Amino acid sequence: MQLSSTPSILLRQHQSALTFRGQRPSTPTILICMRILWNAAGFVCIAVALHDVFHTLFHPAGRGAMSDWLAGFVWKIVRALSHSKRERITLAGPFAILTIIGIWVALIVFGFAFIYRPYMAGQFTVAPGLDPAKHRSFLDALNVSIGGLMTLSGDILTKSRVLRLLIGSEAIIGFGLLTASVSWLLSIYPVLERRRTVGHELTLLHNAESRSGIRIMELPSDEAQEILWGLAAEISSLRNDLTQFPITYYFHSGDEHSGLAGALPYVADLAENASRPQMSPSLRMACIALGGGLHV
Numbered sequence: 001m002q003l004s005s006t007p008s009i010l011l012r013q014h015q016s017a018l019t020f021r022g023q024r025p026s027t028p029t030i031l032i033c034m035r036i037l038w039n040a041a042g043f044v045c046i047a048v049a050l051h052d053v054f055h056t057l058f059h060p061a062g063r064g065a066m067s068d069w070l071a072g073f074v075w076k077i078v079r080a081l082s083h084s085k086r087e088r089i090t091l092a093g094p095f096a097i098l099t100i101i102g103i104w105v106a107l108i109v110f111g112f113a114f115i116y117r118p119y120m121a122g123q124f125t126v127a128p129g130l131d132p133a134k135h136r137s138f139l140d141a142l143n144v145s146i147g148g149l150m151t152l153s154g155d156i157l158t159k160s161r162v163l164r165l166l167i168g169s170e171a172i173i174g175f176g177l178l179t180a181s182v183s184w185l186l187s188i189y190p191v192l193e194r195r196r197t198v199g200h201e202l203t204l205l206h207n208a209e210s211r212s213g214i215r216i217m218e219l220p221s222d223e224a225q226e227i228l229w230g231l232a233a234e235i236s237s238l239r240n241d242l243t244q245f246p247i248t249y250y251f252h253s254g255d256e257h258s259g260l261a262g263a264l265p266y267v268a269d270l271a272e273n274a275s276r277p278q279m280s281p282s283l284r285m286a287c288i289a290l291g292g293g294l295h296v
Contacts, residue, residue: 035118045111049104057180071096075250093251101181112170113145127155149174191241198234199260206266221280228286235293
């Protein structure tokens with residue numbers, strides 16, 4: 001019994017001596033380190049995606065660092081491509097949303113694929129008729145991750161309870177991401193419609209002043225005050241919408257005459273002229289509120 005254990009003792013002593021001399025570590029050590037690196041990369045990708053999703057969709061300010069940068073990056077590219085054809089600028093907002101959602105999905109898929117990759121050889125089984133040795137690559141892990149996100153079972157299944165739990169968690173994240181993205185889209189377009197409506201109303205008001213020759217300040221005080229307070233309320237509502245959904249900043253209406261951006265100088269001029277000391281106190285207060293909605 002003592003003789004049979006002698007070779008294993010000598011082998012362990014030889015490995016310890018190699019480690020002490022600074023030589024290359026054993027293969028199991030390298031595999032463990034690689035597994036840790038794969039898992040760390042996967043969890044970082046998932047954490048970055050979920051952090052940005054939370055701050056973009058659920059935080060009251062609605063601002064995620066990565067999504068803000070992506071939206072600005074897409075805006076710069078589309079604006080550079082719109083010099084020759086101005087109407088291309090209207091594609092910036094839709095492209096920005098698709099890019100942000102696509103990056104979220106990619107980070108989730110690749111993150112879980114990084115986690116699955118070290119276990120493809122020992123913790124996953126393939127369907128009958130397939131060679132297990134040919135299904136251990138990162139592409140196979142990516143295939144498992146995509147199937148988990150879409151709640152589809154493919155030709156590669158896991159034997160590990162922990163990995164099954166991870167695949168189920170990925171399916172929950174995928175379903176939640178789909179639901180949140182759809183809700184985000186449905187929330188954005190009413191904001192855009194309201195912005196177009198306010199811009200059109202301001203344009204009509206400006207045209208009415210130009211054609212009739214009657215300024216708002218020349219109307220009876222009660223009527224002018226009512227108009228100004230209504231404008232102040234609408235501008236304040238639009239500011240809140242832009243704070244809650246900053247992605248709407250990158251949606252261009254394509255109409256420079258009736259768009260909100262073209263009407264804001266008129267509103268600023270109206271607020272400045274009507275807040276002069278010779279105006280009635282009620283009009284001055286309404287105009288100060290209107291100017292505050294623009295500049296605060």
